[in-house]
Amino acid sequence: MxxxxxxxxxxxxxxxxxxxxxxxxxxxxxxxxxxxxxxxxxxxxxxxxxxxxxxxxxxxxxxxxxxxxxxxxxxxxxxxxxxxxxxxxxxxxxxxxxxxxxxxxxDDDHLTILSSLARRLxxxxxxxxxxxxxxxxxxxxxxRGEDVPPAEDVPPAEDVPPAEEAASAGEATSAEEAASAEEAASAEEAAPAEEVAAPDADEAPTPPPFKIVAVTSCPTGIAHTYMAAESLQKAAESEGVELAVETQGSAGFGRLDPAVIAAADAVVFAHDVEVRDKARFAGKPTVDVGVKAAINRPGELIAEARDKAARGEASAPVAAGAPMDRGGELGDGYATRLRKWLMTGVSYMVPFVAAGGLLIALAFAIGGYEINEAKSVADHFVWTEVASWAALLFQIGGVAFGFLVPVLAGYIAYGMADRPGLVPGFVGGAIALTINAGFLGGLIAGLIAGAVVMAIQRVRVPAPLRGIMPVVVIPLISSAVVGFLMFLVVGKPVASLQSALTDWLGGLSGANAIILGAVLGLMMCFDLGGPLNKVAYTFAVGGLANPNEGSLKVMAAVMAAGMVPPLAMALATTVRGRLFTKAERENGKAAWVLGASFITEGAIPFAAADPLRVIPSAMAGGAVTGALSMVFGCTLRAPHGGVFVIPLIGQPLLYLVAIAAGTAVTTGLVVLLKGARGTVSADGGPAGPAEATTGADADRKVPVAA
Missing domain, CATH: 3.40.930.10 (Mannitol-specific EII; Chain A)
Known part of the structure; x- marks a missing residue:
C-alpha cells in the first residue's frame, strides 16, 4: 500500500x-x-x-x-x-x-487511515x-500521523559559545532543583493523604455516569462520519459522560454491543443518510440531527440528551426519524411536516419519471406516435426492424412510468413512518392505479398509509410481540386498512376528481390556457427547485399518465419556464459581468449547461446571494415563457431533457422563441435592478446583501462605472 x-x-x-x-x-x-x-x-x-x-x-x-x-x-x-x-x-x-x-x-486499510485523519482534525x-x-x-x-521532531532552529551543541553553555547549564540546574522541590512537596502531601478518614457509612454513593450511545454517518462515509464521532467523544469526556459511538462509515460498520445499547440512558443520531438497523435503539430518549451538528455543537447535543432522559421521553414517533425530517426542528408545525412528507415521495418518484418518460419520448421519435399500438416485444421482435426497437423502448419506458404512482405513495408513507410505511404505501398506490385514481389517488394513498402505520406504532404491545410487529403485524393491518379505504371509501371520489382534471386539461384553450401557463411559470421560478417548483412539475407529470392535448401543453410550459432562471443568470453574467462577483461569473458558465438541461437549481447561487432582485426577475421571465408556450400551442411528451428533447416538441421553433423571450425578460430585469445599486465590491463585482454600505464598510466601496 x-x-x-x-x-x-x-x-x-x-x-x-x-x-x-x-x-x-x-x-x-x-x-x-x-x-x-x-x-x-x-x-x-x-x-x-x-x-x-x-x-x-x-x-x-x-x-x-x-x-x-x-x-x-x-x-x-x-x-x-x-x-x-x-x-x-x-x-x-x-x-x-x-x-x-x-x-x-x-480497501479498509486506506479508509481506516482516512478516518484517523478525520479524527485528528x-x-x-x-x-x-x-x-x-x-x-x-x-x-x-x-x-500521515508520524512523529516529527521539532525543527532545528539552534546551532549544534559543539558550536554553542561558552556563555550560552553556562546559561544552559544554569537552566538545567534550576530545572533539577525545581524537580527536587516538587518531589519534596509531594512527599509532604502524601503523609496527610494517608491519614484521611474513610467516608461515613451514611454518605451517599457516587451516582453512575450518564451513558449515551451514538451513531454517526455521512453520504460518503470518509470524513464527517469520523469527525463527528471524535467531536462527540471529546465533549462527552469533558462532561463526565460515558459515550459509545458506532461509525457507519466506509471503513467498516462495527455494531455496538446490544448490552451497551440496552444500558444506555439516551441515543444521539448524527447522520445525513439512513441509520442502519435503527430499530435497535427504539424506546430510548433520542436526539436526531445532521452529522455537522455533532461536529459543531456536540456539547449541546449531549445536554439535550440529558434533558430528554430527565423528562423520561421515549423515542419520538418513527416519523421524526424519517429521511425528510432529519433537518427539521422539533417544533415544526403540521404544514411543514406535510411538505416534507410530500417532498419525500416526489424526490423518489422523479428518477422513475425521467427514465420512463424519456424512453417513451425516444420511442416516439424513432417509431412515431403509433408505436403505442405495437404488439408486446416479448411476443414479436425483429432485430433488424427499427419499429421493433422503438416498441422495445416504449414498453420499457411504460413499465418504468407505471411505477410513478406506487413509488409516490410508498415514499410519502416512508417519509411519515419510515420503513414500515413502504408496504401499505405501495399497496395503496397500486390500488390508485387499479381504480384510475391516478396521481391524486397516489398522494392520498401515501398519506393514509403513513397515518395508519403511525397510529399502529403508538399502540402499546406486549414485549414478546414487538419482534414481529414490523415484519408481520404492521404490514398486515396497515395494508388491509389502506386497501379498504382506497377501494371502498375514498378511491371512487378521487378517481372522479382525477377524471375531471384530465378533461379540464384536455379542454384548455384561449385565456384559460394562457393564465395557467403564466401561473405555472411563476411557480417554477419562485423557489427554483423547491417545494412550489416541485408542485408545478408534479402536476405536469401527473397529466402525462393519461396524455391529451392540454396535458402535453402543460408539460411543455413547465419545462420551458424551468429553463429560464439559469439561462438568464448565465446571460446576465456574460453581458454585464461587472455586476456580479467573480464566483458568480464562474457559476454563470455552468448555468448555461444547467439551464439547457432543465435544471432550475442552477440559479440558486444567484438567488441566495441576492434574492430580492433575482427571484422576482426570474418569476417575471418564467411567467412570460409559460404563457407564450401556451399561446404557441407547444406540446411535450417527455417529462425532462431540456433542449435535448427539442425534436420531440410540438412547434419547436416557437418553443425556443418562448424560452428566449423569458430569458431576455429576466436578464433585463436582473441587470436593471443590480445596476441600480451603484456599488461594486473589492473583487470587481457588486456589493452583496452581506456587505453593508454603511459605517466603516462604506469606505471600501467604489462607484460603478457608468
Missing part, C-alpha cells in the same frame, strides 16, 4: 481563491502522482459531493472529498491558503484544505502544527 500523502501532494502556498480552483489545483497534483486517472471526471465527483453538503468546518478547515471511479488508490492532498477559501463553514474561510480521494472500491495541536510547518515533507509526515 502506497503512502497516503507525500511531499509532492502538499502545497503550503495554495494560491486558489475559490473552492473549485483549490480542488483543481490539489487534484492536478494527484494526477501527476498517478493517483487520479481522469481529472475532470474526478472533479465532477468532488463537485457532486460538495453539492450534497458544504465540506467546510469550524476552525478554518475544508475537506472536499469523494469516492470516485477515477481514483486509482486512496490518496490525500493538503493545501494551505494564506488568504482563506470559502468552503461554507459557519465561522468563515478555511486555510487548511484536505482533498480526500477514495476509489469506488477502496478535531485536535487543535495537530492543526496548529500544520499551520506553523514550513517544509512540505514534514507536513506530509504530520498528516
Amino acid at each position: 502506497s503512502e497516503l500523502i507525500t511531499a509532492d501532494l502538499v502545497d503550503l502556498d495554495l494560491s486558489a481563491e475559490t473552492k473549485e480552483a483549490a480542488a483543481r489545483s490539489l487534484a492536478e497534483r494527484m494526477v501527476r502522482a498517478g493517483r487520479v486517472t481522469d481529472l475532470d471526471g474526478f472533479l465532477a465527483d468532488v463537485a457532486a459531493r460538495e453539492a450534497q453538503m458544504p465540506t467546510g468546518l469550524d476552525g478554518g478547515i475544508g475537506i472536499p472529498h469523494c469516492r470516485s471511479a477515477h481514483v486509482a488508490e486512496a490518496t490525500l492532498a493538503f493545501g494551505r491558503s494564506g488568504r482563506g477559501i470559502d468552503f461554507g463553514a459557519p465561522d468563515g474561510p478555511a486555510d487548511l484544505i484536505f482533498l480526500i480521494a477514495a476509489p469506488a472500491g477502496a 478535531m485536535d487543535g495541536e495537530f492543526t496548529g502544527a500544520l499551520r506553523a510547518e514550513g517544509d512540505a515533507a514534514r507536513a506530509a509526515a504530520l498528516v
Whole structure:
C-alpha cells in the first residue's frame, strides 16, 4: 500500500481563491502522482459531493472529498491558503484544505487511515502544527500521523559559545532543583493523604455516569462520519459522560454491543443518510440531527440528551426519524411536516419519471406516435426492424412510468413512518392505479398509509410481540386498512376528481390556457427547485399518465419556464459581468449547461446571494415563457431533457422563441435592478446583501462605472 500523502501532494502556498480552483489545483497534483486517472471526471465527483453538503468546518478547515471511479488508490492532498477559501463553514474561510480521494472500491486499510485523519482534525495541536510547518515533507509526515521532531532552529551543541553553555547549564540546574522541590512537596502531601478518614457509612454513593450511545454517518462515509464521532467523544469526556459511538462509515460498520445499547440512558443520531438497523435503539430518549451538528455543537447535543432522559421521553414517533425530517426542528408545525412528507415521495418518484418518460419520448421519435399500438416485444421482435426497437423502448419506458404512482405513495408513507410505511404505501398506490385514481389517488394513498402505520406504532404491545410487529403485524393491518379505504371509501371520489382534471386539461384553450401557463411559470421560478417548483412539475407529470392535448401543453410550459432562471443568470453574467462577483461569473458558465438541461437549481447561487432582485426577475421571465408556450400551442411528451428533447416538441421553433423571450425578460430585469445599486465590491463585482454600505464598510466601496 502506497503512502497516503507525500511531499509532492502538499502545497503550503495554495494560491486558489475559490473552492473549485483549490480542488483543481490539489487534484492536478494527484494526477501527476498517478493517483487520479481522469481529472475532470474526478472533479465532477468532488463537485457532486460538495453539492450534497458544504465540506467546510469550524476552525478554518475544508475537506472536499469523494469516492470516485477515477481514483486509482486512496490518496490525500493538503493545501494551505494564506488568504482563506470559502468552503461554507459557519465561522468563515478555511486555510487548511484536505482533498480526500477514495476509489469506488477502496480497501479498509486506506479508509481506516482516512478516518484517523478525520479524527485528528478535531485536535487543535495537530492543526496548529500544520499551520506553523514550513517544509512540505514534514507536513506530509504530520498528516500521515508520524512523529516529527521539532525543527532545528539552534546551532549544534559543539558550536554553542561558552556563555550560552553556562546559561544552559544554569537552566538545567534550576530545572533539577525545581524537580527536587516538587518531589519534596509531594512527599509532604502524601503523609496527610494517608491519614484521611474513610467516608461515613451514611454518605451517599457516587451516582453512575450518564451513558449515551451514538451513531454517526455521512453520504460518503470518509470524513464527517469520523469527525463527528471524535467531536462527540471529546465533549462527552469533558462532561463526565460515558459515550459509545458506532461509525457507519466506509471503513467498516462495527455494531455496538446490544448490552451497551440496552444500558444506555439516551441515543444521539448524527447522520445525513439512513441509520442502519435503527430499530435497535427504539424506546430510548433520542436526539436526531445532521452529522455537522455533532461536529459543531456536540456539547449541546449531549445536554439535550440529558434533558430528554430527565423528562423520561421515549423515542419520538418513527416519523421524526424519517429521511425528510432529519433537518427539521422539533417544533415544526403540521404544514411543514406535510411538505416534507410530500417532498419525500416526489424526490423518489422523479428518477422513475425521467427514465420512463424519456424512453417513451425516444420511442416516439424513432417509431412515431403509433408505436403505442405495437404488439408486446416479448411476443414479436425483429432485430433488424427499427419499429421493433422503438416498441422495445416504449414498453420499457411504460413499465418504468407505471411505477410513478406506487413509488409516490410508498415514499410519502416512508417519509411519515419510515420503513414500515413502504408496504401499505405501495399497496395503496397500486390500488390508485387499479381504480384510475391516478396521481391524486397516489398522494392520498401515501398519506393514509403513513397515518395508519403511525397510529399502529403508538399502540402499546406486549414485549414478546414487538419482534414481529414490523415484519408481520404492521404490514398486515396497515395494508388491509389502506386497501379498504382506497377501494371502498375514498378511491371512487378521487378517481372522479382525477377524471375531471384530465378533461379540464384536455379542454384548455384561449385565456384559460394562457393564465395557467403564466401561473405555472411563476411557480417554477419562485423557489427554483423547491417545494412550489416541485408542485408545478408534479402536476405536469401527473397529466402525462393519461396524455391529451392540454396535458402535453402543460408539460411543455413547465419545462420551458424551468429553463429560464439559469439561462438568464448565465446571460446576465456574460453581458454585464461587472455586476456580479467573480464566483458568480464562474457559476454563470455552468448555468448555461444547467439551464439547457432543465435544471432550475442552477440559479440558486444567484438567488441566495441576492434574492430580492433575482427571484422576482426570474418569476417575471418564467411567467412570460409559460404563457407564450401556451399561446404557441407547444406540446411535450417527455417529462425532462431540456433542449435535448427539442425534436420531440410540438412547434419547436416557437418553443425556443418562448424560452428566449423569458430569458431576455429576466436578464433585463436582473441587470436593471443590480445596476441600480451603484456599488461594486473589492473583487470587481457588486456589493452583496452581506456587505453593508454603511459605517466603516462604506469606505471600501467604489462607484460603478457608468
